[in-house]
Amino acid sequence: MVFSHLQPSLFLFFFFFSFCLNPSVSDPRATQAALICTNRTASLLDRQTFISNFLATFDILTPLVATQRFAAVINGTGNTTVYSFGECMKDLDQKDCNLCFARCKTQILKCLPFQLATRGGRLFFDGCYIRYDDYDFFNETLSPADRAVCAIKDVGFNQTLFRANALELTRNLSSRAPKNDGFSTGKVERGNVTVYGLAQCWELVNGSACEDCLTNAASRIASCPPKEEGRVLNAGCYLRYSTRKFYNNSDPASSSIGSNGGRRHLAVILAGVSSGMASGLILAAAFYSVRKKLLKKRREEQLGPLLATVNKSNLNFSYDTLEKATNYFASSNKLGQGGSGSVYKGILPDGTIIAVKRLFFNTRQWVDHFFNEVNLISGIHQKNLVKLLGCSITGPESLLVYEYVPNQSLHNHLFVGRNIQPLTWEMRYKIVLGTAEGLSYLHESKLRIIHRDIKLSNILLDDDFTPKIADFGLARFFPEDKTHISTAIAGTLGYMAPEYVVSGKLTEKADVYGFGVLVIEVITGKRNNSFSSLDSVSILQMVWNLYGSGRVFEAVDPVLEDNFKEEEASKLLQIGLLCVQASAELRPSMSIVVRMLKDEHEVHQPTQPPFLKPGTLETRLVNPTAMEKTSQPDSQTGSSGNSMTQSLLYPR
Known part of the structure; x- marks a missing residue:
């Protein structure tokens, strides 16, 4: 920081001066002006592809807006092509631009529920703008969806003069902005009535098109005065007036009629700074306090009931x-x-x-x-x-x-960590039992929760290697009056129960299956990677074959050498096989599993687990009406794993 090398008095000068030069409060203006969704929807066959293309465009759009303040992206082919555009108002700084765009892009999803997959939508915030559609709208100036949005309340003073000032201001802005890189701010101050305004054409609309758009906007906004605020939301531009100053002083062509107090105000500031640094610092602190209160109030207004609940x-x-x-x-x-x-x-x-x-x-x-x-x-x-x-x-x-759970994940300890002492047999037994107890609690608590993503990387280890189940992003309630719930499929390949993959019918037995895979991985020290390599062998099949020949303890992780009990190892692997049986009805509940692990319940003979050849599962997963297959980094590691993320795509 340059300030660190300045004399204290100069630091105070610049600190105070930086606040006084711009009396407007920093604000991302993430207030929604209008959300406009088209009435065109994607066909059943096109919906998932269209939504995937939409999301892909926003993955590209977001970082571009964060660096250049606007972006236009195209993704897809034919009927599923998506055109997306985003831009911030030019008076916002980059931080406020990022804040506004982050909130705006979350709300545009309301035009895209999976049941409808609306093919077009535009969202106007006072600080930024997002639009997507199924056709090239980038140079579009006007459209049938354009509209004026007027405040509800009239001004409580000279309405005739206010109207005259507002119309004069919007005419001035609409004529000046096309000559000023498509952007202008300003005010009209006359007869103790002040009106503030902003005009902006979107980056891809310029020249005569910008002029035409803002001329139309100035005409439309004439219906708003004497309302306190008015906005025109056109395809190619945005125009707003207000009784309060809402923009930042970033426009060199900013106009002011009836007032030349800006220079006098600056002179007063400079005189005040030079005469008393202490007073300046007090005022700056007071200003900062007011700023924080205003920002807090605006956030409360924007979040409404949600913030109150939090x-x-x-x-x-x-x-x-x-x-x-x-x-x-x-x-x-x-x-x-x-x-x-x-x-x-x-x-x-x-x-x-x-x-x-x-x-x-x-x-x-x-x-x-x-x-x-x-x-x-x-x-x-x-x-x-x-x-x-x-x-x-x-x-x-x-x-x-x-x-904070200090010992990272079970996956790290088994397959990633270097220079880490291998997990002892006692540790592994403790981890298996603790994970079973956690799942039993979830399944049999009042809420009845299904985790849906039990795997090594979602089991974290505390200081004493107590296991803790993490990452509930895919969790679901399981109502008592239901035999199953139907969901879009989500989880990690290799851990998902076959009946859930094929039909989407979810019960707590899906968690039991994932737990069974995890037990076998922990005891054998091998990954269930049969779905990521055509040449790999399923550890389920390996353990099953050894179990059939009475030699299942031979599957134990060789790093343990002889430091384990064969009887206990055989029991844990047998419990793992019980949990991964092909028939969900035959799998034990997690409470029974806990009792088995504590020698409080008989361990029955398992039936054969499902042996799906590599490629068989892949074929079933690409049904476009059922789910979306993606490759994502595995939790806690960054290594690539095959994950199903459909439930995160659609509203629950």
């Missing part, structure tokens, strides 16, 4: 607190990355160590569903389940805050 639950963390706790998400604090987000280690001001998960936008989670998950997990307290401490929803991205 606050009542005592789960709310400020984004700034979590950002600082992780040293601004420094790579050195990164613990791992999965298909839904990255996890970082953080330290709160009180010294509490936490794990912060940054959810990727392409996980397709809506804010309300995000908080439903928070509500679900925050009510769970059991020693073998990772505890959720809270969340942040007011910043530019969604964050989840968990207790």
